[in-house]
Amino acid sequence: MLECVIDDFAKDYLHGDLQEVREVMVRKVDGLSEYDIRRPLTSTGTNLLGLVKHLTLTEARYFGEVFGRPFPEPVPRWDDLEQRGRDLWVTEHETREEVVDRYRRAWEHSDATIAALAVDAPGHVPWWPRPDVVLFNVLVHVLTETNRHAGHADILREQLDGAVEVSGKGPEFWAERRAEIERAARAAG
Template structure:
């Protein structure tokens, strides 16, 4: 069992913030585990009509983390941050692996972004507000809940893709 999964099982009576952080870290670890151990070609392999890949899901969630915690919560302008491969003409650019993307690179980028996200969130209270261009004011509590939902949803997608690729299933794979 990963450290994140073990931590989540110990938070059943923890406070709100610790519980939210543990759930998010658990699903981050589960998602990460779906990409670990895949070959470069399998990370790019799609087994569904949408073209979704395990590598693409990890890449996408790296940018989701940056958007919600650095841009929305901390208010850092997009032009001061690394630029997402998504554009107004290609909204799904962050879901596709570029030719230069590698499994190790995607994992390192995701890990680094998750650490930046943790550091950013630690400076705020759950009731602190960020401004989203479409949703308006959102609290850190809401951002955590949204990130848990989105990460868990995509971890489920990655679980199905991984099972179709090599038969691996479970929380640690």
């Protein structure tokens, strides 16, 4: 009985954290121009809306095909080398609304999978070296992946307009903090 309580707690806890970081990802594209949410901000082309699009595919695959519950919309196959990396950017024909709405539909599908399965429900991830997994493994993996990209999105958004999601800290605070860090770096250099 205690095992079931712990399993339910773990599943609910991870799922709750995943929902919070999903919302962060959607907020990162709010209030910016179409150009700014799509433009490549790193040498590899990383951009805000592309991260949202990538996480859509991540959720659709991991909480879909891994558990025999395919996402009802078409997604590229995991082994389609032609499509690899195309989920990390958005064409001029895709709108912000379409990308964000599809992400929300993917996470609704994921939520249904998470609700329907026990935390130890078996799945199969053919692209992993150890492909036999349980829902717990996938929850941790997708939460980690989403948090990783939320960190990228934090930096990209800060580059674009200085927006940070730390409450109570205004522009003056961050200007002073940056100056302090710059002084320390120069002194060490």
